[in-house]
Amino acid sequence: MSKRVAILGSTGSIGCSTLDVIRHLGSPYKASALGAHRQVEKLAAQVKEFSPAAVALADESRAEDLRRLLGHGGPKIFLGESGMVDLARHPDVDVVVAAVVGAAGLPAALATIRAGKKLALANKEALVVAGSLLIPEARRRGVPLLPVDSEHSAIFQAMACGRSRDVRRVILTASGGPFRTTPLKSIYNATPADALNHPTWRMGGKITIDSATMFNKALELIEACWLFDLRPDQIQIVIHPESIIHSMVEFIDGSVIAQLSPPDMRTPIQYALTYPDRADGCSRRMDWTQVQALHFEPPDFERFPALKLAYQVAEAGGTSGAVLNAANEAAVAAFMAGKIPFGEICRVVELTISQHRIQTNPGLDDLLEADRWARQCAETCIASGAGAASAPLA
Ligand SMILES: NC(=O)c1ccc[n+]([C@@H]2O[C@H](COP(=O)([O-])OP(=O)(O)OC[C@H]3O[C@@H](n4cnc5c(N)ncnc54)[C@H](OP(=O)(O)O)[C@@H]3O)[C@@H](O)[C@H]2O)c1
16 A cells, blocks of 8 residues: 655655644554755654655755764665655655655656656646656556645546546636735835735745746646646636635536635645545635635736746647746746846746747657756846846757
């Protein structure tokens, strides 16, 4: 049974929520491997509580600190970029929760599938970059790929109510983030503190900024196309500020199936771990007598140009997902470092995409090269005031 869990990104928001779920589920669920980037104190505390067989630390410069904190007789330690891959392949691991942020999580997601292990995927960037590799590989090997993203978990559950050929469309809900109603002129110079102030979800920094630009929804649209074999025009994005309906599936007879729960990532994480079973949940239950109203509105494509880009990129395919993702990662990092205003994030991504020559049917090396090129192009863009990017074309 798939109960020995590796958590790649255990020190992050999804990682900690996964450990909460494991605490709640108890035996036979076990956190048998934990991986982090550089938060060694947090990782060491997790090791103390969960006694995993192995840990990974991506940032080798902190290895000595980790060794000192763990002392003798602790878990096996894997270091460097390949550490997460080592955890995914570890013999004491049955299921991998991929909760690393960004394209850095791709090699371990791929390694999990190649090792024939169940993959609970939070790391949406891996699918945006390399859905064209991950999905066929998972199908070929019969590896279960369980979505952790709340929207995709909702779609996955709703899809089970009919046949995929009878799906007319998917309604992908979005909170709208902190700037849904902010006057446009104030958004351009929004500070990191403003952008990190999400109205309904508490999440890691990068995804929270992505929610403010709505690049998170852009990534999710592409993720949904891969996971559920949908055309982009079969996905409608709808703003739902309460974040209670996590998404819906409309079948050809007009029936719409939705999944609802409070905004708490422990619910979809637990479902990914226990699937196809269900277990008592550890999050708050909805009190339907207290829900005054659920609101829906169309997204504002002018306010959130990332959404337009998402449809274009999902349609174009090839290396364009890798380029959108890498440019966005670079732009978000630049915004957080105070190098560009919030309003330039999308422009950096647009400029990078506009300079990219899409390669169709890319292999892994092509995707990694597109990622490298896009980061360089975006950096050039950022350095020149997000004006004229001049990196060589990939
Ligand atoms: N948070 C949510 O509610 C939520 C919901 C749906 C989907 N997701 C997706 O889940 C993923 C994780 O999000 P999060 O919010 O949990 O992020 P987070 O809080 O920033 O945590 C990221 C985790 O990844 C590790 N990490 C960062 N860079 C790494 C690298 N280069 N190599 C290896 N590990 C690295 C971090 O380690 P350190 O702590 O040591 O730096 C941390 O454990 C993202 O893809 C996000 O889009 C998140």
